[in-house]
Amino acid sequence: MRQVGILGVGMTPFGISEKTNLELFGEAALEALDESGLEPSRMQALFLGNCLGAFEEGQLHMAPFAAAEVGLPVGAPATRFEAACATATVAARHAALLVAAGVYDVVLVGGVERAARMGTDLATTTFAMALDAYHEGPSGLTFPGVFAMAAHMYAAKYALPLPELKKHMARVAIKNHHHGTMNPLAQFQKEIDEETVLTGPMIADPLQLFDCCPFSDGAAAAVIAEEGIVARWGGPPVWVAGMGQASRGPLYLQQDLTRVTAREASVDQAYAQAGLTPADVDVVELHDCFTIAEILAVEGLGFYPPGQGYAAATSGETTFGGRVVVNPSGGLKAKGHPIGATGLAQVYEIVKQLRGQAGPRQVEGAKVGLVDTLGGDLGTVCNLILRN
Amino acid sequence: MRQVGILGVGMTPFGISEKTNLELFGEAALEALDESGLEPSRMQALFLGNCLGAFEEGQLHMAPFAAAEVGLPVGAPATRFEAACATATVAARHAALLVAAGVYDVVLVGGVERAARMGTDLATTTFAMALDAYHEGPSGLTFPGVFAMAAHMYAAKYALPLPELKKHMARVAIKNHHHGTMNPLAQFQKEIDEETVLTGPMIADPLQLFDCCPFSDGAAAAVIAEEGIVARWGGPPVWVAGMGQASRGPLYLQQDLTRVTAREASVDQAYAQAGLTPADVDVVELHDCFTIAEILAVEGLGFYPPGQGYAAATSGETTFGGRVVVNPSGGLKAKGHPIGATGLAQVYEIVKQLRGQAGPRQVEGAKVGLVDTLGGDLGTVCNLILRN
Numbered sequence: 101m102r103q104v105g106i107l108g109v110g111m112t113p114f115g116i117s118e119k120t121n122l123e124l125f126g127e128a129a130l131e132a133l134d135e136s137g138l139e140p141s142r143m144q145a146l147f148l149g150n151c152l153g154a155f156e157e158g159q160l161h162m163a164p165f166a167a168a169e170v171g172l173p174v175g176a177p178a179t180r181f182e183a184a185c186a187t188a189t190v191a192a193r194h195a196a197l198l199v200a201a202g203v204y205d206v207v208l209v210g211g212v213e214r215a216a217r218m219g220t221d222l223a224t225t226t227f228a229m230a231l232d233a234y235h236e237g238p239s240g241l242t243f244p245g246v247f248a249m250a251a252h253m254y255a256a257k258y259a260l261p262l263p264e265l266k267k268h269m270a271r272v273a274i275k276n277h278h279h280g281t282m283n284p285l286a287q288f289q290k291e292i293d294e295e296t297v298l299t300g301p302m303i304a305d306p307l308q309l310f311d312c313c314p315f316s317d318g319a320a321a322a323v324i325a326e327e328g329i330v331a332r333w334g335g336p337p338v339w340v341a342g343m344g345q346a347s348r349g350p351l352y353l354q355q356d357l358t359r360v361t362a363r364e365a366s367v368d369q370a371y372a373q374a375g376l377t378p379a380d381v382d383v384v385e386l387h388d389c390f391t392i393a394e395i396l397a398v399e400g401l402g403f404y405p406p407g408q409g410y411a412a413a414t415s416g417e418t419t420f421g422g423r424v425v426v427n428p429s430g431g432l433k434a435k436g437h438p439i440g441a442t443g444l445a446q447v448y449e450i451v452k453q454l455r456g457q458a459g460p461r462q463v464e465g466a467k468v469g470l471v472d473t474l475g476g477d478l479g480t481v482c483n484l485i486l487r488n
Numbered sequence: 489m490r491q492v493g494i495l496g497v498g499m500t501p502f503g504i505s506e507k508t509n510l511e512l513f514g515e516a517a518l519e520a521l522d523e524s525g526l527e528p529s530r531m532q533a534l535f536l537g538n539c540l541g542a543f544e545e546g547q548l549h550m551a552p553f554a555a556a557e558v559g560l561p562v563g564a565p566a567t568r569f570e571a572a573c574a575t576a577t578v579a580a581r582h583a584a585l586l587v588a589a590g591v592y593d594v595v596l597v598g599g600v601e602r603a604a605r606m607g608t609d610l611a612t613t614t615f616a617m618a619l620d621a622y623h624e625g626p627s628g629l630t631f632p633g634v635f636a637m638a639a640h641m642y643a644a645k646y647a648l649p650l651p652e653l654k655k656h657m658a659r660v661a662i663k664n665h666h667h668g669t670m671n672p673l674a675q676f677q678k679e680i681d682e683e684t685v686l687t688g689p690m691i692a693d694p695l696q697l698f699d700c701c702p703f704s705d706g707a708a709a710a711v712i713a714e715e716g717i718v719a720r721w722g723g724p725p726v727w728v729a730g731m732g733q734a735s736r737g738p739l740y741l742q743q744d745l746t747r748v749t750a751r752e753a754s755v756d757q758a759y760a761q762a763g764l765t766p767a768d769v770d771v772v773e774l775h776d777c778f779t780i781a782e783i784l785a786v787e788g789l790g791f792y793p794p795g796q797g798y799a800a801a802t803s804g805e806t807t808f809g810g811r812v813v814v815n816p817s818g819g820l821k822a823k824g825h826p827i828g829a830t831g832l833a834q835v836y837e838i839v840k841q842l843r844g845q846a847g848p849r850q851v852e853g854a855k856v857g858l859v860d861t862l863g864g865d866l867g868t869v870c871n872l873i874l875r876n
Contacts, residue, residue, distance in 0.1 A: 120622065154614070161867060165867070169737070177733035180569070181568070182548065197589065201585065203585055232553055234545075345567070346565055347552040362552075479549060480552055480565070
């Protein structure tokens with residue numbers, strides 16, 4: 101297998117947008133293409149992530165239209181992936197695998213979603229379609245409910261009083277909002293404090309409003325190429341060192357929601373391929389759809405043993421100057437979560453960090469970065485390890 | 489790249505079903521697994537095709553649930569693909585590419601759809617979402633309209649009187665219904681005649697009811713493996729000799745609907761990889777969503793020059809004993825068209841043909857078979873060439 105590198109990345113502002121999916125995708129894709137120095141006609145395939153275009157715009161089969169939007173050639177297959185919130189990472193992984201395999205030399209990867217403009221009702225309804233439609237959806241469960249259960253189970257399993265856990269969860273939100281203030285593309289660029297979180301409206305006990313990421317519109321993209329093209333490019337290369345993807349069935353098979361077994365399987369694949377361990381990782385963009393989700397993730401990714409990651413944000417170990425910087429972009433929590441774009445926005449951030457182009461939120465000397473994206477009720481996890 | 493073979497295939501009856509998507513998928517997948525002689529625990533990944541589960545059952549993110557339904561291991565990534573009617577073929581191609589590349593040794597591929605039970609209104613509405621949502625959908629265009637335009641353009645371009653073209657189109661329907669009478673899994677197993685077609689209700693001039701394939705429920709699956717596993721299997725191997733996939737943007741960029749340029753690009757890739765030409769192909773399952781679509785396909789796949797394929801069914805050249813047997817299964821027209829399953833049902837038929845297991849519809853001495861699946865308004869085409 102050949103080495104695979106990332107040439108260009110692009111990302112729209114995340115938030116509420118008047119643009120169509122294709123316009124958002126085009127904006128991010130053309131920025132990535134521009135940075136790569138390659139014409140669209142050079143792209144040999146498009147791997148596109150999108151979840152809800154059929155509901156939001158009445159657009160299925162979005163990939164060929166997206167390819168045409170930015171001028172890809174007819175012979176370049178354009179393929180849509182959908183893996184709930186892990187959609188874009190899954191698309192990027194398949195792209196990188198096929199470049200590594202020699203099927204393609206250089207490809208475009210993009211993710212796009214309009215989840216803000218569709219309104220809260222339709223967003224909540226369609227997001228919940230990533231739950232098992234026969235056993236979970238009909239019970240009234242939605243995603244805040246899934247992670248609320250996980251928080252209760254976490255508190256019970258580790259004998260942590262819930263008010264104490266909630267204070268640590270609040271610190272995750274405060275940290276990621278603080279990070280977001282340094283990201284001009286983030287949906288929220290405003291500090292919050294403990295009072296903001298703990299006095300917010302209750303969403304799904306114990307999750308309050310500021311424990312939850314927002315609905316967002318946005319897109320992100322990357323140009324991925326084999327080592328020869330990367331070497332000739334001349335820009336600062338970022339390499340795909342390891343990849344993983346794993347799946348898990350419905351909640352009744354999972355039982356212990358404090359351990360995301362798909363994540364453990366996925367990240368193990370990625371660490372093994374990269375020949376690295378959690379101790380080697382300088383910066384992580386991980387799936388903080390809810391504050392408790394970041395706590396589960398820092399444990400699942402191996403930075404803390406199970407049950408010992410809850411105080412990571414409180415202790416300052418996951419911000420600048422800490423042992424590993426988690427979500428310098430602001431994460432899903434503050435940067436926003438346009439679900440089909442999220443994984444590539446994580447890639448965008450890690451690439452900028454490894455190039456030393458992250459401005460005021462730069463993680464000093466970052467050499468190894470990890471992308472972690474979770475889809476559904478712990479059903480899909482996809483990880484990418486990047487290095488410079 | 490390693491040789492890739494197909495061990496087991498499975499398929500449900502196509503038609504109207506009371507079963508859920510997961511039940512249909514499970515039925516086809518377990519048949520394929522059973523035929524492969526391998527336990528589900530041996531599968532290293534699932535590649536799943538589904539288009540409309542979110543509308544029909546409220547199920548997005550179906551792949552991990554499908555994997556769990558048949559007992560795949562947690563570490564096996566389950567990935568959903570959506571490429572309109574070409575969905576399952578695109579899933580199968582990505583599976584075969586990753587097995588060829590050595591990423592996986594043996595994987596499960598499945599496609600499933602419930603497009604009959606959702607009712608004609610919702611089916612028509614959601615199918616039309618594969619058209620460009622901003623330029624085509626709002627004009628009132630649906631898929632019968634796209635292919636009706638193609639028929640008119642074909643008649644005009646080749647100066648063929650429309651009534652004459654319609655008689656040749658009717659022969660496609662008559663042939664495929666005849667083939668369907670020999671397929672116990674087909675939705676329609678009943679002969680029709682010219683009168684049936686030419687006196688049917690008008691759907692989109694010049695397409696009448698029997699020019700159109702039905703809405704269908706159903707599933708199909710295959711187990712795909714690298715050459716070593718195929719060699720040890722002991723069953724009659726069928727090899728993936730060539731693959732192609734290509735894309736084309738909206739209709740305003742296509743203009744000449746009589747030439748499916750994505751098909752020409754895709755099948756060229758497949759022929760080149762296989763080192764074969766159209767003359768080598770014994771049997772084809774191609775995308776006859778409408779009768780005119782089969783005429784476009786026999787030309788686009790290289791069996792006839794452009795403008796010279798319209799009489800293929802009339803002359804008997806595309807049935808048993810002809811130069812190439814087209815849609816021995818009955819095709820989408822008579823076998824049915826559960827859109828996310830169709831490509832793998834085509835694979836199922838070609839595998840049975842190449843093994844000599846097709847019973848009364850066996851193409852004698854079939855050695856090379858071609859799968860052709862078209863998604864959207866000529867937007868995606870995916871081809872597989874199989875040989876024994």
